[in-house]
Amino acid sequence: MLPEDCLATVLSFTSPENAFRSSLVSSTFRSAIDSDMVWERFLPRDYPEIVLSLVTPLKFSSKKELFQRLCDPVLIDGGNKIFKLEKSSGKKSYILSAKELSITWSSNPLYWSWISMAESRFSRVAVLRTTDWLEIRGNIRTQMLTPNSTYGAYLIMKISDRAYGLDSMSSEITVEVGNQQVSCSSVVLEHHQESKKQMEMWKSSEGIVSEREDGWMEIELGQFFTGENDEEVKMSLMEVKGCHLKGGLVIEGIEVRPKN
Template identity: 50%
Template sequence: MAIRLNMLPEDCVSTILSLTSAADACRFMLASSSLRSAAKSDLVWGKFLPSELSSILSRTHSQLNFSSKKELYFKLCDSILLDGGIRSFSLNKISGKKSFVLSSRALSISLSNEPNHWSWSNHARSRFSEVIELKTTFSIEIEGKINTKDLSPNTTYGAYLIIQVSDRAFGLDSIASEISVSKEECSVSNTAYLCPVDERKQQLESLLFMNRRRMMEKLVVEGEGRRPSKREDGWMEIELGEFFVGQKNEEVQMKLMEVKGHQLKGGLIIEGIEVRPKC
């Protein structure tokens, strides 16, 4: 196929490659030196960039410098800050599909402006200038919203709460939280614990607090009892749920609520909610 493409004018080759994908264009750059120029062209990489690119760039936190559309594409894959630095946007390197992270400042968090309950600070591992840490409260309620027009159509997305648990955390795994993702009249709910599994602690609880724990677990709806999993960036995440983006513009609500318990808790650090393609 490379030999046949070599016989065509460069602009024709670029037009053909623009109908493929970013991954295919990269393969052609590596496969043939004679096709490299066509595969690197703005005509090709301009097709892989979002159609609403100008609107996205107008929301950037700082000026984005790039010398070609290929360079811009990979800058977007590394993520950029939007809307005064409270959201981040990125493209999947392979598929070119869009992802967003809503920072803790872009979320609605119950009592977040009450210094006795929550504190705002910077975090060395966060992409955002601030994260929020729970000091102490009896109940937690977190909600994020995003419109499907900002996402890639015909794609199944997952919503993930990005967290860390401090060394001084307490009360976070005493009762499951209710998690849900909903749009218009469609809603999917489940349950999750805010702490990863601690086998030693679990054994102690089974000896000392099993009856109390069983009683508290009856207070929430049944579900999987999802636990946080580790991320490559050093944080942990809990999947709140998934939803499908079609051609219709809809608002998606993503929630975590632990409002029925009576257990004092603290030490939860929240970076935000990530919305990313599942495939």
């Protein structure tokens, strides 16, 4: 028999998932979870800045509706990043486009080309033409993410039908937080025409390669914990041995998302 505003306060200390479930309890709960106070707590603190950075403005009539809209991927920062909220927890995730990454020699058209692909949400992806030096790096600040949370970093990529030399040597995949390396393993990319552009990974620790729902592949570069302090997270894939030619790698970006 709690007053509706008191019930809304209680719900705001739970989670988005529990708030949605509570709407099944009674009409009083359904009314309480529509309160802006509840969803103000579930939205990230910097949501006004995120809304301002949207490429396509969102229409919403309440904080609850805004939360639900941000649970779908949205382009921000001039179309160079994708932002999304996890519906169950409200935790933040980002995809940094290939343009946001540091890719060795990517500005030289002899080595890399930048093209549009219908499968990509970004205007351009990076396609490796030929190189003997493969080095891809990205970074993000922990203050952009949800505090005290475990995150995974994933390189989003494809291997073209005409790929060559990618499986000749292993590449090192690492994640650093501040000046500390928190994850390191190795990966070998292997293209199999008979099995629909699959990749296999030879791993030395916890790295994972898998197919995404959007049709791309992803390599798990590693995981890290955000904590309370603002630190720089550095993520990389770099070939560490040999100098042989390779080509056919397509890079969409790096995703940083919460791990369950």
